[in-house]
Amino acid sequence: MKLLLLTFLAILLTFTAFSQQVTFSKDIQNSIDENVKQIAEVWEKYIQKYQQRADSAVILYWNSAENNLKNGDIIGNNQGNIYYRMCKVFTYNIKPGTNKDFYEINCLSLLKPNDEINDVCAVFRVCAAKENDEFKLYNYFYTTKDSLNTYSVDGIEYYYPCNFVFDKEKAQQASEFLKNARKKYNLPQKQSVVYVVANSVDECNELTGFHYTVASNPNPNAGAFRFPNILVAAKVDHIHELTHSIFDISFINSSTLSAEGIATYYGGNAGIPFADLKPNFLQYITEHPDVDLSDFYSYNEILQNGTNPFYFVGALIIDYSMKNGGEQAVLRLFEYNNDKIYDLFLNEFGVKRDEVHNFILKLAHDE
Numbered sequence: 061m062k063l064l065l066l067t068f069l070a071i072l073l074t075f076t077a078f079s080q081q082v083t084f085s086k087d088i089q090n091s092i093d094e095n096v097k098q099i100a101e102v103w104e105k106y107i108q109k110y111q112q113r114a115d116s117a118v119i120l121y122w123n124s125a126e127n128n129l130k131n132g133d134i135i136g137n138n139q140g141n142i143y144y145r146m147c148k149v150f151t152y153n154i155k156p157g158t159n160k161d162f163y164e165i166n167c168l169s170l171l172k173p174n175d176e177i178n179d180v181c182a183v184f185r186v187c188a189a190k191e192n193d194e195f196k197l198y199n200y201f202y203t204t205k206d207s208l209n210t211y212s213v214d215g216i217e218y219y220y221p222c223n224f225v226f227d228k229e230k231a232q233q234a235s236e237f238l239k240n241a242r243k244k245y246n247l248p249q250k251q252s253v254v255y256v257v258a259n260s261v262d263e264c265n266e267l268t269g270f271h272y273t274v275a276s277n278p279n280p281n282a283g284a285f286r287f288p289n290i291l292v293a294a295k296v297d298h299i300h301e302l303t304h305s306i307f308d309i310s311f312i313n314s315s316t317l318s319a320e321g322i323a324t325y326y327g328g329n330a331g332i333p334f335a336d337l338k339p340n341f342l343q344y345i346t347e348h349p350d351v352d353l354s355d356f357y358s359y360n361e362i363l364q365n366g367t368n369p370f371y372f373v374g375a376l377i378i379d380y381s382m383k384n385g386g387e388q389a390v391l392r393l394f395e396y397n398n399d400k401i402y403d404l405f406l407n408e409f410g411v412k413r414d415e416v417h418n419f420i421l422k423l424a425h426d427e
Contacts, residue, residue, distance in 0.1 A: 081107060081108070081111065081148050081149060082103070082104045082107045082108060082148075082149050082151070083148060083149070083150045083151070084100060084104075084150075084151050084152075085150075085151065085152045085153065087152075087153070088100055088151060088152075088153070088154055091154075095163065095195075096154045096163075098195050099154050099163055099165065099188045099195050100151070100154060102121060102188065102195050102196075102197065103151060103154075103165055103188070103197070105121065106120075106121040106197060107144055107149055109121070110133075110136055110144050110145075111144060111145055114133075114136060118132055118133055118136075121196065121197050122196060122197050122198075123189070123191055123196040123197065123198050123202075124191065124196070125202075126198065126199060126202060129251075130251060130288060130289075131199065131254070131288070131289065131290075132287070132288055133186070133197070133199065134199045134200075134201060134268050134269060134286055134290055135182075135184050135186060135199075135269060135270075137286055137287040137288065137290075142169075142181065143169040143181060143182050143184065144169075146171065147169040147170055147171050147181050147182075148169070148170045148171075149167050149168075149169060149170075150167060150168045150169075150170055151165060151166065151167045152166055152167070152168060153166040154166070154188075157187060157203060158203075159203050161189050161190075162187040162188065162189045162198065162203050163187060163188045163189070163195075164185050164186075164187055164200070165185060165186050165187065165188060165197075166183075166184075166185045167183070167184055167185065167186075168180055168182070168183055169181040169182040169183075169184065180272070180274075181273070181274050182270060182272060182273040182274065183270070183271040183272040183273075184200075184269050184270050184271065184273075185200050185269050185271070186198065186199060186200055186269060187199070187200055187202065187203055199268070199269060200268065200269030201256070201267060201268045201269060201290075204267050205219050205267075208220060208221060208267070209221070209222060209224075209226070211226060211228065211231060212252075213231050213232055213234070213235035214235045214238075214239060215235050215238045215239060215249055215252055215253060216231070216234060216235055216238065216252060216253045216255050217252050217253070217254050217255065218231060218255045218257060218296070219254065219255070219256050219257070219267075220256070220257045220258060221258055221259075221263070221267075223259065224257065224258055224259055226257075226296065227296050227297075230295075230296040230297040231296050231297070233297055234255075234296060234297040234298075234299070234302060237297075237299055237302060237326075238253070238302055238305070238306070241302075241303065241306055241326070242306060244387060245306070245387055245390075245391060247306055247307075247310045249306075250309065251288070251289050252289065253289055253290075253291050253302070253305045254289050254290050254291070255291045255292075255293070255296075256268055256290065256291070256292045256293075257292075257293055257294065257295065257296055258294065259294060260278070260280070260294050261276070261277055261278075261279075261282045261283060261284070261292060261293065261294050262276055262278075263294075264292035264293065264294070265292060268286075268290065268292060277362075277366075279330060279331070279366045280294050280295070280331070281294075281295070281298075281330050281331030281366065282294065282330075282366075283295075283298040283300065283301040284301065285301045285304035285305050285308060287308060287309070288309060289305065289309075291304075291305055298327065299326055299327030299328075300323045300324065300326070300327025300328060300329070301323070301327070302327070303322055303323040303325075303326045303327050304319065304323050307319060307322050307323070307394065310394075311394035313397045314393075314394040314395075314396070314397060315393075315394075315396055315397055315398045315400070315401050315404065316356075316357075316360075316374075316398060317356055317370070317373070317374045317377065317398075317401060317404075318374065318377070318378070318393045318394050318396070318404075319374075319394075320368075320370065320371045320374045320375075321371070321373070321374025321375045321376075321377050321378040321393075322374075322375075322378050322390070323371075324337070324371040324372065324374060324375035324378075325374075325375040325378040325379060325382075329366075329367050329368055329371045329372065329375075330365065330366030330367045330368075331366070332367060334372075334375045334379070337367060337371075337372045337375070338372075338424065340363070340365065340367045340369075340372070341369050341372045341373075341424055342424065342425075344359075344363065344369045345369075345421075345424075352417055353373065353416065353417045353420040353421065354402075354413065354414075354416035354417045354420070356370060356373070356401065357370070372424075373420055373424075376420065376423045376424060377393065377423075378390055378393070379423075380409070380423055381393055381408065389408070392408060393408065402416065405419070
């Protein structure tokens with residue numbers, strides 16, 4: 061990340077603000093290209109509208125093809141809108157793309173804590189093209205997917221580059237998992253998962269518009285699900301992220317603990333199955349004797365081996381509910397959002413706020 065900050069330092073020093081959250085380079089502001097001017101205006105209005113009402117913004121400024129598919133904005137829908145809502149969007153270049161019908165809008169997403177030096181959270185691009193004589197916005201993936209190989213199974217549409225060794229048998233197994241899990245919890249599938257798979261998550265990100273993101277992960281077991289239906293991973297059968305594709309859509313406001321818990325329960329964490337994560341967790345709490353396991357987000361961190369103790373605790377809660385009440389008990393956990401997490405423990409397990417730490421410890425040792 062530091063190298064990337066240095067790379068873009070010169071760019072950052074040249075921008076001036078059009079508005080509080082949307083900024084443009086001097087090259088864009090001084091452009092005499094009418095297309096660039098129109099695209100900049102559309103992009104600025106879109107981001108401002110998106111921050112007020114994301115769904116309305118997409119309908120107004122996004123293209124009809126992707127609106128009809130309900131694909132939404134991959135960048136904006138990633139990680140809870142962090143790149144549009146929590147960060148400042150600096151657009152450093154608007155230029156014709158490889159596909160000459162499209163322009164590329166190249167941006168940085170900048171986090172500026174406490175008015176100190178800017179941090180780059182993401183380097184990304186979206187596209188714009190004329191539709192009925194007006195510029196509309198497109199996901200960058202819209203312009204790249206036709207150059208990729210495709211393979212479809214029930215519930216999943218795979219896209220992958222020609223140099224990726226695609227395993228059709230594993231793809232079928234992924235489809236079977238998706239169908240069986242939905243049937244088990246009686247959760248209907250509203251649309252197919254668009255599964256972008258390549259030799260690394262970074263390559264997947266590049267295909268979907270990200271040059272860089274702070275969520276980049278070199279781990280071959282890494283992956284990401286992007287609301288509403290985009291999954292990126294370096295393997296065909298990423299069960300953790302496929303689980304997210306079921307529950308994140310069905311329970312938009314559920315707690316992170318339940319969401320990551322169910323994904324870890326079925327798909328493990330960092331390539332390690334849930335059943336084998338216990339030694340990592342016990343080692344973590346031994347090395348951190350002062351950790352408060354009821355302060356969930358204080359230990360939501362990626363460890364050196366790629367695992368996350370928070371994910372394991374979430375899976376413990378899922379496992380406990382499954383053993384004591386089956387699927388219906390698990391589904392009840394998704395009725396609680398992050399703000400109601402201690403209500404979850406009290407109402408579902410009879411555990412008071414000051415008992416949560418010891419409750420989790422007991423589950424971990426008994427599991």
